[in-house]
Amino acid sequence: MKYMSSAGDHKVEKPGRLLARAARVSSNLKWPFVGTIALAIVATVIRLIGPLIVRGGIDSGIAEGDKRAILAAAGLYVGTLILQYFATAASQFSVAWVGEQYLLQLRGLVFRRMLALDMGFFGRSKSGVLVSRMTADIESLQEFASDGAVMALSNLLTVIGVSIALVFVDWQMAVAVFAIVSVLLGVTRVFQRQARKAYDMVRERIGRVLATLQEGITGVRVVQAFTEEGNQASNFGRVNEGHFEANMAAARAISWYFPVVAFLRVIAIGSALAIGAMRVIDGTMSIGTLVAFLLYLDWFFQPIINLSNVYNLLQSALAALSKLFTIIDEPAVIKDREGAYDLPEPVRGEIDVDHVRFSYLPDTLVLDDVSLHVDAGERLAVVGETGSGKSTIAKLVMRFYDPQSGSVSIDGKNLSDLTKDSRVGAMALIPQDGFLFSGTLRDNLTYADPDATDDDVWRVLSTMGIDDWIRSLPDGLDTEVRERGSRFSSGEQQLVALARAFLADPAIIVLDEATSNLDPETEVRVEKALSVLLEGRTSVVIAHRLRSAERADRVVMIDAGKVIANGTHDELVATSPNYKELVDVWTIGLA
Amino acid sequence: MDAGGGRLDRVSADRPRLTDLGDGLAFLWRVLRRYRSIAVVSILGALLWMAAVVTIPRIIGAIVDIAVEGGPADDIWPLLLLLAGVGAVQAGGISIRRYFGFKLSYRAEADIRNRIFTHIQRMEFNFHDMTSTGELMARASSDLSQLRLILAMLPITLANLGMFLAVTTVLIIIDPVLGGVAALMIPALLFTSARFASRVVGYSFDLQARLSGLSHVVEESVTGIEVVKSYGQEAQQQKKLERSAVDIYKAAMGMAKERAIHRPLFETIPAFGTVAVLAVGGIRVVDGLISFGDFVSFTQYLAVMVLPLMITGWFFANLPRSAAASARIGALLETAPDIVEPRRPGPLPDGRGEIKFEGVHFSYPDGTEVLRGVDLTIPGGTAVGLVGATGAGKSTIAHLIPRFYDPTDGRITLDGVDIRDLSLDDLRNEVSVVFQETFLFSASIADNIRVGDRLASDSQVRSAARLAKAHEFICDLSDGYDTVVGERGATLSGGQRQRVSLARGVVRDPRVLILDDATSSVDAVVESEIQEALRQVMAGRTTVIIAHRTSTLALVDNVAFIEGGRVIAFGPHLELLERVPRYAEVLAATPNGADA
Known part of the structure; x- marks a missing residue:
């Protein structure tokens, strides 16, 4: 969701340290950065020459009645303007280039670090928050890079340059102007506090408006079924009115601030004129100087206002940076230890879970001294109630987590001693919903092995008996799966996930069975494809239905983190009352 | 059912079409008429502001004339007071114009959003089967924001156009030749601004699309992390993300190029105006055709017009897009539900529900x-x-x-x-x-x-x-x-x-x-x-x-x-x-x- 709040627990570092760290992210941009600033300074200095040329043109041309001096000044000004244009354009472009290059590297870095983190991290973090690190947070940096940085640099240099120029041209008038600017700064502070509060409120309330709106749309069928249209509309009206009022609070702040700024600008001109005109009359100041001063003054107010806006952008960019560093700083717990070795080929696929204790959170043991042995080529069904810990076993076998004590081994080798690459090649997980990535069917099927040829793919598809289905699609292997496979039914997604696993050709399959009912035709296909896939491989099936338990070589029942029954289906039906009870529930009413 | 075949297809194309433009402007006009009293107050405020803007450079010129002619110094004070007074009027005008402009646009936005919501709630299942949530959300959020922006800008744009006319008139009255030269800045800045805005808008849509492409890669990597890790394909996801990031980089640099080309023009075009005033105006001062104060007030006119010209250019560049957005909203609101109450509903019969x-x-x-x-x-x-x-x-x-x-x-x-x-x-x-x-x-x-x-x-x-x-x-x-x-x-x-x-x-x-x-x-x-x-x-x-x-x-x-x-x-x-x-x-x- 776009409007999702990206707030999370984090402590904001000091801006200085944060910027220093940020600079270290890409050291290769140091010289381009320095060059950019130099270019910007050059552009600003050229710009500041303009009014001085005008002063020269007035004092030695107009005041003296020297037309040639006037034209000479004008010609000189045109020359500097051309220089100014190119210098400014070049500096603005290079600021953006440095910023965008930086973001490009930052995006890659943060994502790489994120992917390297272990499942524990993903389990603890809400997926929306993780996504918003890579999107909302980096986008607020992007906003700063593409707009804020140019504004900050050029306006800051302009304000500094004009201040110096004002003092240089006439310090007395400059003092008067600075006095007024200090009032402006105070007023701006008040405004910013007010505006920020208002805009925070606007942001929060637009989030609610959009959430309510979305709920009204996705739930429209229920709304109509229960004739709730009126209540929904009045509820939405209330939320919507709240947003309107927040907007108007912001509008009120803007409606006093900008008039005050405009007024102060007129007062500043008036003060400069009051002093300047007197001194021109006295003969202590040339009229050219007064005009130049007024020209400089025109460049003074807008940059100050711009800078105060940029300050807000900078603040949110810094906040975003510090959130990004929480991901960069997060240590990856599961990685190849020193001296890790490859799983010896050929992999037989024997699994040993040995006295494993495991908990996601301290003090809540999920698996309590679980031991299991799965023979090579055996099909094991794991059953148990929701929350019994059965899917945790699957996750430990995949080494998404390390057990707190005990060990999980393949072919007698402890998982934590094996290199990730060899371990990953030996196993495949098929999650409940299949999970397809965006891209074509081919991309999804060859996910584990992007080099697989179409011939390989078709061979697998026909072995699994789904080649005719894929052929019947208008685009065949080039069919776009779209986001999360929305075009395919859940059964079809499972079929693709099974074929994907087959192409990876692992010795061990871990399957989290889907709970939902499929339409009969697809169900039959899935069953067939599954038996082809599991043939000759070791498999651990987290089972939700009777059939899968019946078809397994052996069934293990987990309850409250312990193995409470272990044997063939028929044995357990005869010996385990708990298992019998579960089977009864599965079969209820089927007779 | 797919979102593509919606009844709103006619106006959901990304590029505005001519008929949509007309429909959109007609819809905007109807909205504006509904809030005409607020609009009128805002426009009155804008006119007040305009009057002050036209007056201020003249006062400055008058003060400079006194200074150049060597006094009397006492004549300056009433003019300074007048300047402060006109400055206050200007501030009041801005305040009224802004506040009521906002009120107009936010009120209209809130009301239309309510209408959209109520309308969507009344539309039958058929409609919702064919229209995606995202499409309806877009009507009530991004399209509506477009409409609001234009409404908010409308009073100030009208006043700006009036101001340009007034300033040009004043400049030409003071001195036809110099006025004509200085007024050249108006079309130059307007054109630059409109061109800049329309190009940047194009790029920013592009950038938005690419940003959402990247967000998509991140989302699927996070939600599918088990699959990614199970096949050890972190590098593949990383490559997808980096491709997306490069796309974003390219779009952003495209925008940066437009900015680098156009933005400095907003400084140099007025400066060229100043050069023209210096050369032509200076010679005419020497020839005694205009006063030195007139010369100074010309430079001041150039300065106050820069920002309004940029904004006006922006307004016209965005108008087609906003009109298209308005047309889409209008089309949604005009789609009548098919399943409606009977004209004379009969009483509910008794029974057990046969x-x-x-x-x-x-x-x-x-x-x-x-x-x-x-x-x-x-x-x-x-x-x-x-x-x-x-x-x-x-x-x-x-x-x-x-x-x-x-x-x-x-x-x-x-x-x-x-x-x-x-x-x-x-x-x-x-x-x-x-x-x-x-x-x-x-x-x-x-x-x-x-x-x-x-x-x-x-x-x-x-x-x-x-x-x-x-x-x-x-x-x-x-x-x-x-x-x-x-x-x-x-x-x-x-x-x-x-x-x-x-x-x-x-x-x-x-x-x-x-x-x-x-x-x-x-x-x-x-x-x-x-x-x-x-x-x-x-x-x-x-x-x-x-x-x-x-x-x-x-x-x-x-x-x-x-x-x-x-x-x-x-x-x-x-x-x-x-x-x-x-x-x-x-x-x-x-x-x-x-x-x-």
Whole structure:
């Protein structure tokens, strides 16, 4: 969701340290950065020459009645303007280039670090928050890079340059102007506090408006079924009115601030004129100087206002940076230890879970001294109630987590001693919903092995008996799966996930069975494809239905983190009352 | 159904078309007329501002003239006071213009958003089947923002245009030659600004699309992290992301290039104006054609016009896009719902909820025929199961009863009265639907149950929950009935959600209960939990239930077996099993049905 709040627990570092760290992210941009600033300074200095040329043109041309001096000044000004244009354009472009290059590297870095983190991290973090690190947070940096940085640099240099120029041209008038600017700064502070509060409120309330709106749309069928249209509309009206009022609070702040700024600008001109005109009359100041001063003054107010806006952008960019560093700083717990070795080929696929204790959170043991042995080529069904810990076993076998004590081994080798690459090649997980990535069917099927040829793919598809289905699609292997496979039914997604696993050709399959009912035709296909896939491989099936338990070589029942029954289906039906009870529930009413 | 074939297609294209432009401007105009008093005040404020803007450089010029002529110094003070006074008037004008401009745009935005919401709520299922959530969200968010921006800018743009005219006139009155030269800045800046804005807008749309592309890669990597890790394909995801990041980089640099080319012009074009004033004006001062004060006021006019010119250029560059957005909003609001109240609704008949389909045909708007003459009588107070292969039309039959759709031919009666003669509220109050996909609102469980009956007392809510076998687990939740659920609330299991929606369905004690495949997405364990709840809520109530599982079919009095868009057999489950071989065949294809 776009409007999702990206707030999370984090402590904001000091801006200085944060910027220093940020600079270290890409050291290769140091010289381009320095060059950019130099270019910007050059552009600003050229710009500041303009009014001085005008002063020269007035004092030695107009005041003296020297037309040639006037034209000479004008010609000189045109020359500097051309220089100014190119210098400014070049500096603005290079600021953006440095910023965008930086973001490009930052995006890659943060994502790489994120992917390297272990499942524990993903389990603890809400997926929306993780996504918003890579999107909302980096986008607020992007906003700063593409707009804020140019504004900050050029306006800051302009304000500094004009201040110096004002003092240089006439310090007395400059003092008067600075006095007024200090009032402006105070007023701006008040405004910013007010505006920020208002805009925070606007942001929060637009989030609610959009959430309510979305709920009204996705739930429209229920709304109509229960004739709730009126209540929904009045509820939405209330939320919507709240947003309107927040907007108007912001509008009120803007409606006093900008008039005050405009007024102060007129007062500043008036003060400069009051002093300047007197001194021109006295003969202590040339009229050219007064005009130049007024020209400089025109460049003074807008940059100050711009800078105060940029300050807000900078603040949110810094906040975003510090959130990004929480991901960069997060240590990856599961990685190849020193001296890790490859799983010896050929992999037989024997699994040993040995006295494993495991908990996601301290003090809540999920698996309590679980031991299991799965023979090579055996099909094991794991059953148990929701929350019994059965899917945790699957996750430990995949080494998404390390057990707190005990060990999980393949072919007698402890998982934590094996290199990730060899371990990953030996196993495949098929999650409940299949999970397809965006891209074509081919991309999804060859996910584990992007080099697989179409011939390989078709061979697998026909072995699994789904080649005719894929052929019947208008685009065949080039069919776009779209986001999360929305075009395919859940059964079809499972079929693709099974074929994907087959192409990876692992010795061990871990399957989290889907709970939902499929339409009969697809169900039959899935069953067939599954038996082809599991043939000759070791498999651990987290089972939700009777059939899968019946078809397994052996069934293990987990309850409250312990193995409470272990044997063939028929044995357990005869010996385990708990298992019998579960089977009864599965079969209820089927007779 | 896919979003692509929506009724709003005509105006959902990204590039504005000419007719849309007209429609959009017409819609904007109608909106503006509705808020004309606010608009007029804002424009009056803008005129005040304009008057001050035109006056200030003249006062400055007058002061400079006094200075150049060497006094008397005392003459300067009244002019300075006047300057401050006009400055105050200018501030007042800006304030009025801004505040009422905002008020106009925010009021219109809020009102239109309300209208969109209310309208969407009234549109029938057909419409929602064909229109994606994202599309409707876009109408009420991004399109509406476009419309608001234009409305907010309208008063100031009108005043700006007036100001340009006034300033040009003043400049030409002071000195036609110099005025003509200085006024050249107006078209130059306007053109630059409009060109810049339209290009940047193009790039920013591009950038937005690419940003969402990247967000997509991140999202799928995070939600599919188990698959990524299980196949060790972190590098592949990384490559996808980096490709996206490079796309973003390119779009951003495209925008940066436009900015670097155009932005410095906003400094150099006015400066060229100053050069022109210096050269032409200086010579004319020397020739005694204008005063030195006139010369200074020219430079001041150039300075005050820069920002308004930029804004005006921006306004016209954005107008086509905003008009297109307005046209899309207008088209949505003008799409009338097909299913409406009868002109003179008849009274609700007494009865136990007998439902009769008489020769009912139904086709989707794209012409697909789903029902081809359904005749079906469901005696009041009995339960009927609808059985048929996927796509046979079971859900359609169920959805016709509360008039989510209307038949293309034939009629349906409730206790002898054509449902199209009943008021929608009456009909839907008597017919409760529990959908296949449970939808809970972001509200407390109690409020979610109360959706079924706003006036239900706490004890009625509880007894409905008891009936639906939901009371126990609700009491186990930390906040009981006050536990907030839905997208932003606590997560309930599929079975729990299903039972809450069952409770919602029965709290009003409807005559007819429709269970639309309500148990298909839960596993056998959960279904067995719900089974008992179903038995309770169905007792003595006309119930239409869509199910594949034999366990559910054991609960109904009769089964209507549907094939080829017709009811081809009707009778008790066991009887049909014996009598209709095809019935047994269809059930057998359903794994959970046939096992036993």
